Every structure is written in structure tokens, then in C-alpha cells.
Amino acid sequence: MGRDVRRTLSGITRDQRWGFAAAVLATAVLTGILAPMHSRIGLLNVGLIYLLLTLLVSATWGWQVGVFAAILTNLAFNFFFVPPLYRFSVYRPEHVAALIIFLGVSVIGGYLLSQARASAENAQRRQAETEVLLGLNRDLIGRADPAAALGALCDNVVRAFEAPGASVLSESGGRWSVLAAAGDSSARRPPDRSEALMAERAVEVDQLTWAGHTGLSDRRRPRIVLPGPQRRVVDVARGVAFVPLRIGERMLGVLRLDGPIGRAPFRDHPEQLLDAFAREAALGVERMELVRVAAHTEALREADELKTALLSSVSHDLKTPLAGIKAAVSSLLDRSVRWTQDDVASFLETIDSQADRLDRVISDILDLNRIESGAVRPVRHVASARQLLEEAIARVRASTAGRTVSIEGNDELMVETDESLVLQALVNLIENAAKYSTEGGDIRLRAERRAGRVELSVADVGPGIPDGDVPHVFERFYRSSQTRRVKGSGLGLAIVKGFVTLSGGSVRVESSPRGARFVITLPAAVGAEVA
């Protein structure tokens, strides 16, 4: 029985209950004023005044209260003003007609007025909804990851409803946790047992679930009817609503909105906007996930392309030294020929030099792979620029045989960098200079201070680099058309750039028809310079 009453009343808001009381009161007051002077104002005027009251009530509280007021005023009109007075009976037929017309006009007029008001409110609410949804949409587009998107959803919900807090809950293994929240600190609270049950219910029925009949008003202490055989009724501290967030078949979580909500357009019917919010947020998250999957796929594709390019580039560099080794070894193994000492020495020299070359190619590939995969962890220390250059020269003695390699510039400069990486970069640059410059030409190394940084340069004497190639020399696999005569993988300078960047510096090239100059710029060690 109690539940039936609640269901009957469920279409009537708390405001309307005030309307019924107000209608009774207004009718009583009006009747109290008009009744003593009924002989002076005339029946028609009294009827019009009652009609006005009915229309006002309809416009304010809706047609249900309006009909109630129409009946009430009609009864009052009949009882106090239509002869015979103080009785509900009517003598004259025209009075009967007048009462019926009065009732009809009151009801129809009141209904139309309340409808007009309702549609105006509806339009206003729609407009407000559209605005807040647009706001959410704008916010979601700006977010990069799903967690930020859920945070944006909570922010927007709190703002739209002027609510104390909103959060997104997620369940895993029977435990609910808070993924994102906005509003006051209590919005971060983990859901208690009753809230968890409501959230589960929202997921189960896939629609909004709330405490109380709107759940979000503080005018009466909200109560939760827990699902299950006991249907336990639990009082909660304040109103709360749960909206499932779903992408297709996948449950993303549950949006929890804490009451009381403040903003008028959504106060009585928050469900539409909440549903729209949930849909919009789920779409936003889905879009983000797709973007992330696409980015991941793109990264995989690029890595795959790199590997393919690397393989095709190095297969020649790996096979060529092997060809020399194989030719020399198979000759030595051939017992049908009596090789001279000179022959044997020459074959062994080929094997030795080609094995070194193979080793360099493999080191290049491994270095590039270490750079690309992020496996290099630079450790920066204060180091002497001069010592770096000297150490580099010591390492390339074999490949610069027959050339003069000199060091110029400031002896006292200190840099802050990863020594081993910069050293490797310098070695590559010097070997590069030895490979591509005029045979026997000098190689000049220099350390100097410029604009608060330290520059280490490697300059050679030679044809330089063609203008068209200069912007590309640090690209992987890039081989200048002029350097075809020198075999290489096109990896050396890419590795230089990778190592220097990791060391906290930068590298550039200057080229003229007299030679090329590669410059590594590194941060100067603070306070360590004695200029």
C-alpha cells in the first residue's frame, strides 16, 4: 500500500505539494476577503477573480495543482457566492451553466498556461544541457589520456549541477576504487557498502540509480533501498546518484554524483543530462583509446621500417668484409697451390682488416639500436675538453695513420657531459674526416668557448659536403652522392647526433669547398672555467 502511494505521487514533485497547500490557502484568503462584500462586486467579477487565481496557480505549480485549484475555487464560488448561499445546490439553470463554464475555462486555461511554462523551462533546460555538453566535449578533446578525460568529466559534472562532488568509480575483483574525482575532498571517498551495491545495481540495469526519489535533494534525508531479497532501506548522509559509463559491451566505470545539486535547470530532472554526460565521456575515452592504439601501431610500423632499412643498409656492409675474408681464407685452405710467404701475409692482412671492419659495422648497428631503444643512460660529469680531444685522438691512431691530427684552442675549458658518449661521437667524427677528406690531409680539433657553451670541433681539408646534402648528413642511412666511393652504412653521423644529444649537447656541420667542420656544442661546467 505504502509503495502504491509512493508510485502515485512519484510524478509529483515536492514543489507541487507546496502548490496544493498554497492553492488552499489562497482560496481561503481570497474567499475571506470577497465573501463579506459579495453583494457589491457582483457575481461575474468574483468568478473572474477566482479564475485569475486558478491561472496563477497553474502557471506556478503546473496543471495538476491548477485543476485542484479550479475545483477548489469552483466549490468556494458556488458555496459563498452563487445563490442559495452557503449551500452547494444551485437554483437557476444559468448559474449551473456559469459554474460549468467557469470550471472548464479554469482547467483548460490553467493547463495551457502550465504547458507553455513547462515547454519554456524545457527549452531553457535543453539549451543549458547543450551548453554544458559542449563544454565537456571541448574539455575532452583537449585531454590526452583516459584518466584525464574522466577527471574532465567529473569537473564538468560538478560545474553543471553545482554539486559538491563527482567521481568515477571502477570495480575490479569485487573492490571498488575511485579513478577520478572533482569537487570537495569527500568526492574522493571510496564507496561504502551501500554505495557499492548501488553502483553494482547501476551497472546491472545499465541505467541511472539513485537514493530517494531524486536522490540529489537535501530537503529530506535520502534513503537507499538496497536490491536483493531483504530490500534493506539505508539512510545515507546525503543524496547520491550512480550512472554507468559504458563503451559498447565494456563497462568503463560508474559516475557517482553527490547531492545536493544546485542548478535549477537540472535539479528536478538530472537524469537526462547525466545520461548524456556518461555517453559523451565514454565516447571521449573510446576516441582516446583509439588514438592511442593508432599511435602505438604507428610506432610499431616506424620501428619495423627502421629495422627493414637497417637490414637492407647493413647487409651490404656486412657481406662485403665477409667476401674479403672468405676469398682469403678459401685461398689459404686450397692445398693445390703452394702459397709464398708474401701471399700468406697478404691473405692474413685481408682477414685481419676485414674482421675489424665487420666489427665496426656491427658496433654501429648496436650503437644505433641502443640509442633508438633508449637503452643508453647518460651519466653527466665535469670533464676537461682538452682531455676528451686527446683521448679521442689516441683511439683513432690506426685509422688516421699518415695524417696530422692537431688540437688547438683553450686548454682549460671544462664541460658537463657524459664523457664516454662524447668520446665515441668524437671518434666517429675523426674517422669520418679521415674517410672523406683529401688523402693525407690534416685534421684539426679545437675546443673553444662560445655564448656560454663549449664547442668541440673536428675540421678536415677536402671537398666539403655538397650544399644539398648538408641538411641531411645526420639522418640515418643518408649517403651523400659524392661519398659513394667510400663504403659506409650511413649510420656514423646519426650515431654521433644520438650520442651528443644524449650527452646534453648538440651537433652541427659547416661546410666549404676547402673542407667540412663538425661542431659539438656542450654545456660548460658551472664555475669550473679558468679563462
Place this chain on the structure above:
Amino acid sequence: MTARILVVDDEAQLRRAVARSLDGHGYHARAVEDGKSALSTFETFKPDLVLLDLMLPDIDGVAVCTELRRRHHTPIIILSVVGEEQMKVAALDAGADDYLTKPFGMDELLARIRVALRRGASDRTQQPVISLGGLQVDIERRTVSLDGSDLHLTPTEYSLLKYLATNVGKVLTHAMILREVWGAEYADDTHVLRTCVNQLRTKLGDDPASPRFIRTDPGVGYRFLDPSAS
């Protein structure tokens, strides 16, 4: 007479090792590093065979091959690396006789050199009867016999066999065979060629896995094996 071999490769170490090894095996080798020197040395050195690397610093190896073939029918063996398949086929189309993929053993290179030199020495196109390890192709009478018994070939099969047999030891690309036997408009119809080769093999009793006569060079073409080569 000592055969002269011109080695053209831009890799100094490989060039040196191969030339030294060839000298040791009784050939007279001369090594050069680029296309221009190859063409000029060809005139003065007058080699009996050219070993040609395709990746040369100055002129495209295929262009060198074309130019050498224009001047003389000296056998050319291409030295190529994996990844240069298209260039390799282009060089064979341009008239190269054979190819070897780096890295290679000297014994393999020496065997190929022997086959190519023998081919260069005997021009079979002028012979009235080609005799190859039990197979006899009578060019004038257009008959073929295998181990003494006559074979009945279709006109296309006969043309194919004749073309392969007159170029014994030489790699013939798909395009070359198709152009020669079927005509220029068939140059891309490799499946026609494959079908005909299969029929010919059946009639010759040849096993593609261990061939006696026709060897497949995957992706390149076919060659008729020289029965006198080791």
C-alpha cells in the same frame, strides 16, 4: 697459354685477395677499382675473362657490362651482394655470362671461371651438331638424341633446348629466353617458360633437384650445365 683475368671491384682488400689467389692458381690477373679503369684496361690488357662488381664508384656496373659486351664477347662473371638482384638480372640481360654472390669461396669462383673460359673458347653457334654428355642436338637436321635414342620434341621445346645448349654454362635470364624463343612480346610470360622447361626436363629425364642438364637459378633464369665441368 695463361688466361688473363680482369678483376673489377672497388673493395681494395677483396680485389687484392682475389687477384693474388688467381695468380696462385696459374691465371694472370689484373685488378682495377672502377668502371673507367676497367674499360681502359680492357683495351690494353685484353683479358680472356672479366670479374665485375656491380657497385662501382663511378659508372654503374650494368653500364660497364653493356659496354664490354658491345666491344667483345669476352665472358663476364658478375660479383654481386644480396639485395642487388635487380641489378644482377639487368647485368645478365646486358650480356654477362654468370654471377656469383658475395661472399664466395675461391673454389666456386675458379669452377665458374673454368666453365666461362671454355665457353669463350668454343663458339657453339657455328657447330652443326652440339654434343653434351650423351645429348646430341643436330642443328642442321633439327633432331635430338639422348644416350643414343631419338627424342621427339615440339618445335618450341626444340628451340628452347637449342638456345640453352648453344649457351652452355651461361646463365640465361627469363627475359632473354622468352625473347629468343617466343619473341619480344612474351618477355614477361615466365609461366609459359616454366611450363615448357618442365616438359623439356621430363623428356630429358632431368631431375630439377639434382639436374644433369638444366639448372634453375631462382628469380634469375636457367643455365645448361657443362657436363665437362667438374
